[in-house]
Amino acid sequence: MKRIGVLTSGGDAPGMNACLRAVVRRALYDGLEVMGIRRGYAGLIQGEFFPMTMRSVSNIIQRGGTILETARSQEFTTQEGRKMAALKLGEANVEGLIVIGGDGSFRGAHSLFMEWYIPVIGVPATIDNDIYGSDYTIGYDTAVNTALESIDRIRDTAAAHERIFLVEVMGRKAGFIALEVGIGGGAEEIIIPEVKTDLKAICARLKEGKKRGKTSAIVVVAEGDEAGGAFQIAEKIKASIGLDFRVVVLGHIQRGGKPSARDRVLASRLGAAAVRAINQGEKDKMVGVVNGKLVLTPLTDSWEKKKKLDKELYDLASILAK
Numbered sequence: 001m002k003r004i005g006v007l008t009s010g011g012d013a014p015g016m017n018a019c020l021r022a023v024v025r026r027a028l029y030d031g032l033e034v035m036g037i038r039r040g041y042a043g044l045i046q047g048e049f050f051p052m053t054m055r056s057v058s059n060i061i062q063r064g065g066t067i068l069e070t071a072r073s074q075e076f077t078t079q080e081g082r083k084m085a086a087l088k089l090g091e092a093n094v095e096g097l098i099v100i101g102g103d104g105s106f107r108g109a110h111s112l113f114m115e116w117y118i119p120v121i122g123v124p125a126t127i128d129n130d131i132y133g134s135d136y137t138i139g140y141d142t143a144v145n146t147a148l149e150s151i152d153r154i155r156d157t158a159a160a161h162e163r164i165f166l167v168e169v170m171g172r173k174a175g176f177i178a179l180e181v182g183i184g185g186g187a188e189e190i191i192i193p194e195v196k197t198d199l200k201a202i203c204a205r206l207k208e209g210k211k212r213g214k215t216s217a218i219v220v221v222a223e224g225d226e227a228g229g230a231f232q233i234a235e236k237i238k239a240s241i242g243l244d245f246r247v248v249v250l251g252h253i254q255r256g257g258k259p260s261a262r263d264r265v266l267a268s269r270l271g272a273a274a275v276r277a278i279n280q281g282e283k284d285k286m287v288g289v290v291n292g293k294l295v296l297t298p299l300t301d302s303w304e305k306k307k308k309l310d311k312e313l314y315d316l317a318s319i320l321a322k
């Protein structure tokens with residue numbers, strides 16, 4: 001293999017730049033040429049390629065977002081779109097593609113491999129941490145720390161006003177972010193899609209807490225819970241709770257900012273591992289870290305198998321919230 005392409009796709013995640021840096025520098029170190037592809041699959045279809053050098057990735061390890069930019073491309077979900085993408089890769093003599101993104105991006109990469117036999121390797125990067133085959137995804141640790149910092153601030157005002165706060169965090173259909181910030185932020189309640197939500201019981205526990213002398217409370221809500229987002233839950237519990245409360249949706253704040261040390265290290269390891277894998281002839285796989293070790297997983301497993309949430313942590317949170 002002489003030349004590879006690299007793109008970032010789907011929602012951006014802090015650490016994508018650190019990963020790009022690792023991909024480019026490891027590839028050049030191994031004697032491969034690298035084409036950067038702008039705007040994810042949208043740019044791939046448009047042929048937005050440019051050669052990357054050691055200097056293209058200088059000074060980006062600490063930056064959030066992605067210098068290649070990213071997109072959610074509708075066109076790439078069609079066979080026609082993927083045909084155009086394969087054509088553009090052929091024209092640019094790109095023999096393998098590294099896709100840094102989440103499961104939607106991996107589904108696209110897998111189809112490109114199945115239809116056009118283009119070797120693809122995925123690198124898991126999403127704040128949601130909802131990808132099987134890696135204990136952690138790039139961006140998750142930073143997002144958790146960002147959300148936690150906000151929750152600490154919210155706790156100050158909650159205590160000052162003796163209020164309950166419902167704080168909604170991201171995570172798509174998974175509760176990884178909510179559980180971790182719930183534990184780290186000492187939340188009284190954590191509402192996540194993996195555990196059936198009993199709003200009556202939650203209200204009763206909050207009232208009980210008040211009786212025990214708790215003057216304020218934080219309820220962390222994962223955006224994907226079946227009971228709804230924080231505003232909907234607030235509407236549902238308003239009448240029964242009889243206590244003063246406020247709602248905060250943290251939103252895209254969780255996606256931006258400098259990557260944490262853990263995310264930079266993870267991104268560097270995974271980016272370099274992706275290059276090694278593609279150069280060794282691996283295809284249709286994802287690189288990940290499981291129990292501290294680098295592993296390869298079939299791309300299809302990354303979304304077909306479900307990464308388990310640590311139920312013990314969830315149970316611990318409710319004990320510690322007393």
Ligand code: F6P
Nearest residue numbers: 011102126127128170171172255
């Ligand atoms: O997958 C990352 C994520 O931030 C999710 O947590 C969230 O549900 C979604 O992306 C938001 O997507 P967008 O920024 O495209 O609205």
